Amino acid sequence: MKFIKTSAAVAALISCAAFTVVAEPAKSMKHAKKATELRQSVFSLLGSNMGPLGAMARGKMPMDPVAVEKHAMRINQLSLMIADYSKTDTSGFKVQTGALDKIWQHPQDYKKRIDDLTLASANLQKVAEGKDAKAIKGAIGGVGKTCGGCHDDFKAE
Known part of the structure; x- marks a missing residue:
């Protein structure tokens, strides 16, 4: 549990430091x-870990605290990558993106959203340790x- 608290605090600091640098515009198409492609890969991995959590929260899959903890850890780790993989401003080019x-x-607003995900996923890891299905479901909702x-x-949807 101490590890998760420490990692959440470190994650928040890393995220703050990582995105304080102004994004660099892409230099070419x-x-x-x-x-x-790299940014979308991170979000694809986030989605692949969020899917089973959502299914468990909705009762479409059996609640498995060990799996919840694993997916929460992955989401937490991926959240620390979002700023890095978003630092190239692609808005000057017609790339296919949402x-x-x-x-x-x-x-700063984007950074706050990233930090929120980092903290919510760290919380879900901690809650999953307790194996209380109702609490886990609530913490999954927090990540969602x-x-x-x-x-x-x-x-863009």
Whole structure:
């Protein structure tokens, strides 16, 4: 448990430091496409870990605290990568993406959403240790809300 508290605090600091640098515009279409591909890969992995959690929360899969903890850990680790893989501003190129230009226009708001995900996923790891299905379901909802909030603000649907 001490590890999770420490990792959440460290994660928040890393996220703050990682995204305080102003995003660099993509230098070419090739650069923009590669940056977009890498950014989308992180979000694809986030989705692949969120899917089973959502299924467990909705009762479509049996609640498995060990699996919840594993997916929460992965989401937490991936959350620490979002800022790095979003630092290339691709808005100057016509790349196929759901990312809104607001990511680079409002970096502090984007950083806050990332930090929210980092903290919510660390909390889910901690809650999963207790193996209380009701508490786990609530903590999964907390992670889901951070994902949805970011989608609302920074992703074209």
